[in-house]
Amino acid sequence: MKKQKIYSIERKQARWGFIFTIPCLAFFAIFSFYPIIYAFLTSFTNRQAIGRNHSFVGLENYIYIFTKNNGGFPLSNSIRATIVFTLGTFVPMIVISLIVAAFLMQLRKDRYRGFFQLMYYMPAVLSSVVAAAIWMIIFDPRGLMNQVSNFVMRTTGIDYNWLVDPLMLQVSTMIIYFWKYIGYFVILFITGLASIPPTIYEAATVDGSSRWHTFWRITLPLLKPTTAMVSIMAMLQCLKTFSTQFMLYQGGSPRAPIDVITMNIYFTGIRNGRLGRASAMSIVLFVIMLVFTYLQLVANRSSEDVEY
Amino acid sequence: MFSVISLLLSCQRQAEEVVIEYWTHADEKREELEARLIDEFESEYPGIKVERRVLSSAELLDMVPSSLEAGEGPVLFNLSSEEISSLLISGALEPVDGSILDTSLFIDGSFEGVTLGDKIYGIPREYTNWCLYVNKAALDEAGLPLPRTWEDIVGIAESLSVHDGPILRNRVFDFRYPYYLTFFIPMVEQLGGSLVGPDGSFVYGDEAWIKALSFMQEWGPLGKNLGSPTLVNARTLFNTEDSLMCLSGLYQEERIKEQNPEFYGSDRWAVLPFPVFEDSVADVSGLHYMHFFLVNAARSEREKEAGWLLASFFVDHADQYLEEVGLLIPLRDMIEGDKVQEKPFGDVFISDLGRSHAVYSGEHASEIQNLIGEAIENVMLRGMSPEQAVASLRASVNYLFAR
Numbered sequence: 001m002k003k004q005k006i007y008s009i010e011r012k013q014a015r016w017g018f019i020f021t022i023p024c025l026a027f028f029a030i031f032s033f034y035p036i037i038y039a040f041l042t043s044f045t046n047r048q049a050i051g052r053n054h055s056f057v058g059l060e061n062y063i064y065i066f067t068k069n070n071g072g073f074p075l076s077n078s079i080r081a082t083i084v085f086t087l088g089t090f091v092p093m094i095v096i097s098l099i100v101a102a103f104l105m106q107l108r109k110d111r112y113r114g115f116f117q118l119m120y121y122m123p124a125v126l127s128s129v130v131a132a133a134i135w136m137i138i139f140d141p142r143g144l145m146n147q148v149s150n151f152v153m154r155t156t157g158i159d160y161n162w163l164v165d166p167l168m169l170q171v172s173t174m175i176i177y178f179w180k181y182i183g184y185f186v187i188l189f190i191t192g193l194a195s196i197p198p199t200i201y202e203a204a205t206v207d208g209s210s211r212w213h214t215f216w217r218i219t220l221p222l223l224k225p226t227t228a229m230v231s232i233m234a235m236l237q238c239l240k241t242f243s244t245q246f247m248l249y250q251g252g253s254p255r256a257p258i259d260v261i262t263m264n265i266y267f268t269g270i271r272n273g274r275l276g277r278a279s280a281m282s283i284v285l286f287v288i289m290l291v292f293t294y295l296q297l298v299a300n301r302s303s304e305d306v307e308y
Numbered sequence: 309m310f311s312v313i314s315l316l317l318s319c320q321r322q323a324e325e326v327v328i329e330y331w332t333h334a335d336e337k338r339e340e341l342e343a344r345l346i347d348e349f350e351s352e353y354p355g356i357k358v359e360r361r362v363l364s365s366a367e368l369l370d371m372v373p374s375s376l377e378a379g380e381g382p383v384l385f386n387l388s389s390e391e392i393s394s395l396l397i398s399g400a401l402e403p404v405d406g407s408i409l410d411t412s413l414f415i416d417g418s419f420e421g422v423t424l425g426d427k428i429y430g431i432p433r434e435y436t437n438w439c440l441y442v443n444k445a446a447l448d449e450a451g452l453p454l455p456r457t458w459e460d461i462v463g464i465a466e467s468l469s470v471h472d473g474p475i476l477r478n479r480v481f482d483f484r485y486p487y488y489l490t491f492f493i494p495m496v497e498q499l500g501g502s503l504v505g506p507d508g509s510f511v512y513g514d515e516a517w518i519k520a521l522s523f524m525q526e527w528g529p530l531g532k533n534l535g536s537p538t539l540v541n542a543r544t545l546f547n548t549e550d551s552l553m554c555l556s557g558l559y560q561e562e563r564i565k566e567q568n569p570e571f572y573g574s575d576r577w578a579v580l581p582f583p584v585f586e587d588s589v590a591d592v593s594g595l596h597y598m599h600f601f602l603v604n605a606a607r608s609e610r611e612k613e614a615g616w617l618l619a620s621f622f623v624d625h626a627d628q629y630l631e632e633v634g635l636l637i638p639l640r641d642m643i644e645g646d647k648v649q650e651k652p653f654g655d656v657f658i659s660d661l662g663r664s665h666a667v668y669s670g671e672h673a674s675e676i677q678n679l680i681g682e683a684i685e686n687v688m689l690r691g692m693s694p695e696q697a698v699a700s701l702r703a704s705v706n707y708l709f710a711r
Contacts, residue, residue, distance in 0.1 A: 050377050050398035072682060072704035137526045140539070141475045157473025164529055165539040250366060252485055252537030254685045270370055272675055273394055
């Protein structure tokens with residue numbers, strides 16, 4: 001007589017859990033894993049856009065992008081532009097979004113908090129094209145940014161060349177990105193802050209802890225998991241930045257200072273039709289993102305220990 | 309009984325209906341005309357339905373190759389001369405059905421950018437050269453003569469541009485920045501250089517290139533600060549009299565008429581020949597380019613046939629393209645007849661065509677245009693020396709042709 005298998009409740013639940021994740025896994029497999037694998041395979045070929053024939057070229061594309069200047073737009077410059085942009089954007093974004101979130105949490109009335117959350121989040125829903133168009137007007141030599149800069153720097157009539165000077169152009173892309181996405185990270189931090197039990201703050205108050213002391217000794221340590229998650233997300237988003245730089249380039253700004261990896265991939269693959277080479281660049285970007293994420297996870301490892 | 313038969317017939321007709329997706333770049337005046345022509349076309353050919361999709365010029369350049377790469381894409385679309393070579397070489401384009409195209413009706417050279425071997429792959433829709441639009445009244449008022457040379461333009465710009473310290477508040481003229489093959493190459497040619505030299509090498513004649521780039525450097529924010537690629541297109545400002553000069557084609561007249569009819573109807577503006585340098589060694593005007601109707605080779609035979617039918621229908625209405633949109637289709641009748649001459653300053657455009665030649669439309673034309681733009685932006689905005697920019701441009705162009 002055949003013996004009937006008996007499953008534990010946990011195992012049954014795990015099975016259902018797996019069944020429920022199948023649609024999500026299928027989605028990721030089709031729209032994420034497959035393109036990554038396909039790009040990886042394409043990076044070993046000399047495939048060109050539209051052309052139907054291509055052949056295996058081994059590591060030729062990788063050797064090329066690391067040793068040649070790619071028609072005046074070397075990958076090394078793109079890596080530099082990407083890292084400068086990422087560091088210049090995500091570090092201030094994490095710090096300031098945390099500060100803003102902490103301030104918003106101090107607001108006693110929910111409707112005020114809701115209003116400011118909405119205000120901060122609004123730019124995130126704007127399309128990048130609209131955002132860039134707005135900022136092109138602000139950065140115009142006759143625009144608001146020069147007026148503010150002249151006021152702050154106590155100068156008169158100086159053109160700070162926000163869209164022209166290589167350094168200022170990089171700063172401009174950082175400002176646009178910062179403006180557009182800070183609200184998103186503020187919301188994430190507010191969610192993290194709201195999950196800290198109020199009893200801990202009450203106990204601290206009873207023990208005579210000051211607000212400043214409470215923030216440093218209670219809020220920040222308990223917020224570590226959120227900070228780790230937000231910083232990884234922000235960093236990955238910054239590494240993938242494209243539309244801000246592309247729109248400024250379309251508006252006439254020079255490409256080299258803001259030629260981030262994604263933009264180089266776009267020009268190499270779509271405009272110049274070298275799909276094999278562009279795929280190799282995208283794999284390099286993937287590896288950079290993987291390495292940075294791993295480093296951040298290692299740096300934040302202790303965050304998993306937080307318990308309320 | 310009859311209703312059943314008519315229902316069956318209508319079902320059959322529906323099954324036979326061909327849908328042509330037609331992608332084109334944004335142009336308000338042309339949109340009105342083509343919408344009307346499509347209605348006429350659909351009533352003349354009831355089995356064909358046309359879906360016209362308007363994209364910005366930049367979107368069109370991205371979406372056409374990527375959609376064709378994916379085996380999709382429109383049946384009919386249009387691209388300008390310098391954007392076609394890669395599609396042509398890759399076999400993505402369908403040769404024109406010989407039965408609908410009588411090449412003898414077109415002027416010589418009309419199919420230069422779309423011919424491969426003995427086959428023609430496109431029908432020209434626009435034939436454009438740029439001349440200099442000037443606000444004559446403003447120059448008269450300032451007591452300045454009409455410009456003939458680039459140096460005259462610099463002089464006028466220096467006199468009439470408004471600066472607030474180093475901030476340029478009001479421009480007098482500016483170039484059509486992304487379209488370097490059209491306006492910058494003739495400037496190089498005027499100075500004795502060229503994009504392709506007699507020996508087939510690219511970026512020919514260092515001295516001319518350096519001189520032309522030096523001129524652009526002087527013009528830009530790091531020089532006399534008279535204009536910049538990052539500012540609003542001067543062509544758009546001209547219509548509202550916010551800029552005194554711009555380079556544009558005959559189509560600009562219809563846009564002035566639309567935006568500022570009072571200015572259009574006045575004698576306050578004029579069109580002058582494309583400027584030259586004082587020490588020009590060659591009399592070259594703005595290079596002419598074309599927009600071609602092209603058909604996607606990957607579509608079904610019926611769709612391709614219908615696509616060419618629509619393209620030739622559009623071309624059959626060349627008169628209306630000229631009258632309503634200011635677009636010139638390079639038909640002999642149009643160029644040699646009186647219709648263009650009857651347009652304000654039409655004679656200037658026709659006469660300048662005699663000093664012009666076609667833009668480079670060979671392999672990598674589009675990328676070369678981007679690289680020239682990079683060289684110009686490097687000298688204008690980043691302070692790179694023209695010598696270095698020329699060397700870098702040549703290396704980059706050679707890279708395109710290296711395997």
